[in-house]
Amino acid sequence: MKKIFGRPASLKANPFHYCPGCGHSILHRLVAEVIDEMDIRGHTIGIPPAGCAVLAYNYFDVDMVESAHGRGCAIATGVKRARPDCLVFTYQGDGDISAIGTAETLHAANRGELITSIFVNNAVYGMTGGQMAPTTMLGQKTSTSPYGRRAKVEGYPLKITDLIANLPGAAYVVRTSLATPAKVNATKKAIRKGFEIQRQGLGYALIEVLSPCPTNWKLSSVESFKYLEDVMEKEFVPGVLKDITKEKA
C-alpha cells in the first residue's frame, strides 16, 4: 500500500500540547514539511521563543537553542554569523517579535541577516493567559484590556511586518493566514520561499502568519477561524509586502 500522508521526519513523535484549534500545530507541521522537502534537517538550527511555542523543541527534530523573550533574532544572528552554512530560523509570537523584541527584530532585518523569522500573530499573549498584545485589535477584549483596546489608551495594533518591508536588508516579507486550507497551503509556500531566500543569501525573510487562538479569544475553533478571516484579515491584510526576487525580475 502506498503511504500518502504521515508525520514529517522533522517532527518528533510527541503529541502537541497546544490547545484544540490553535494554529501552532498546523504551522509546526508546515515548517517541518518544508524542512523535509528541502532536505535540510541536518543543517537547520531553530530558535523558539518565550511564549506558547517555547516547547517547539519538543516537536521539531532539529537542533534548537531557546531564547529569552524577544531575543530570537539576536541569538539567530550569533548562530548564523558563527555557522553561515546552517539554515537558521526563529519562530516567534506577536509579543516576542514586536513588543519586547522589536529592537532585535528590526535591526536584524535592517542588517539583512541571513535568517528567516516565522511570526505567529494571534493578537494576544497566549501562554500568560490572554493579555493584550501589540497586535491586539482595536476593541478586542483581553485580560489586560477588559474594556476592549482603545486607541487613545492602548494605542494601535502594531504592524511590524509593514515596518520591516521598508528596510533595505529585508528580502522577502509576507503576511499569510491559516484561515482556510488554501491559505494554509499558501503559508507553506511562503515558508519555503523564506528558507530559499536565506539559502540564496538574499537577505532577511519574515513570514507573518495570522493564526487562531480559540482559548484566549473565547471562541470555538470554528468561530475562531471565521474571526481570523472576517476580522483579523481586514486589519492585517495578507499578501506579499516585499519580494526582491520579483523586483529584480
Add this chain to the structure above:
Amino acid sequence: MSANKVLMKGTDAIAEAAIQAGCRCYFGYPITPQNEIPEYMSRRMDEVGGVFLQGESEIASINMVHGAAATGARAMTSSSSPGISLKQEGLSFLAAQEIPAVIVNIVRGGPGLGNIAPSQGDYYQATRGGGHGDYRMPVFAPASIQELYDITMESFDIADIYRTPVMIIGDGMMGQMMEPIVKHAQPPADLPPKDYILTGAQGRPSRILRSLILHPPEMEEHNWKLKRKYDLMRQTLPRHEEYMIDDAKMVVVAYGTAARIAKGAVKRARAEGLKVGLMRPITLWPFPDEAVAAIAKKAKLFLVFEMSTGQMIDDVKLAMSGGVECEFYGRPGGVVPAPQEIQRIIERHWLQKEL
C-alpha cells in the same frame, strides 16, 4: 628582551588575548570606558577571519554571544557598568543553558549613569550572580596588563571546561594604562569535547539548549547539578597574591586597581618599619576563602580597601575566622586615591590598635 614584549594598553591586551585564545566572535555595544575593545576587535576580527558585530544594544550583543557560543564558537562581549546591567538577562540564560562565554566589565562610577572614572561598585552584581536565578559565575580581577592578557586567555579555557560564562573585571585605570607585556600563545589545555553544541543534526540525534524546566523536581535537579559544578569551581579556581604577608601584623585586602594603590602604600609603610602586608584576591568568585582564613590566623588586623562603600568586605568577613579585627576604607564614585592616602590610613589604624 623577548621579541614578543610589547607596550600595550589594558583594553588592547584584553582584545588581543581573546584573539590569541581563539575567540572569533565578538559582539558589543559602545560605552565608555571600554570602547577601545570593540574598536580593536573591529580591526582584528577582519584580519583573522572572525566575526565582529556592533549590536543594537547590550542586550542584543549578549544574545548574539549566546547564539555564537551555542554553535561552539569562542565568543565574547565587553561593556561597562550600565551596559553590564543590561546583560544580566543574558548571563542568567548562559549560566542556565551552560554555555561558555567571556564577558568583560570595565567598571565605572555608579549607580545610574554615574561617571566614567575607575570604580569597584559592581562587586556585588558580579559575584552574587547579577541576573535572576540560582547561579554563580567565575569572576577575575586582574591588576596588571600582563595579568589582564593572561587571564583573558585562560578565561576561555575555564569557560569551556566548566561550560560557564566567565567575567573579567577591570576599570578605566586598568583599561587605559600601558605596560610592557609578553604576548604569548595560548598554553594547551585539557578541554572536554563540546558534545552539546548546535551544528545541525546531520548524522546524529537533534540537540536542544534550553533553560525552561517546568517540572519543579527536574528544575531542582538542574539547580543541584549546577551547584555541584560551582562546588568544583570553589575547589579549583580560587586564586590570590600575597605580598609581604609572612611577618605582617596588619594585612590590607584589596583587588584590581585598589590593590595596586594598596601595594604602593604597603611599600611606604614598610619603609617606615610597619609590618604590613597585602592580600590581593585575583578571583572575586570563587573568593579565596581559605587564603583569607589562613592569613587571619596570623595577622592581628585586616584593612579592606575598596573603591566602593564596601562590598568585598562582606566576603572577607565571611572567610576570616578567629579574633582578627577588620577595618574598612573606601573611596567610591570614581575617586582614585594615591598610595600616600592609604598609607595614612594604615598608619592611623596601626597607632590606634597599638600594633
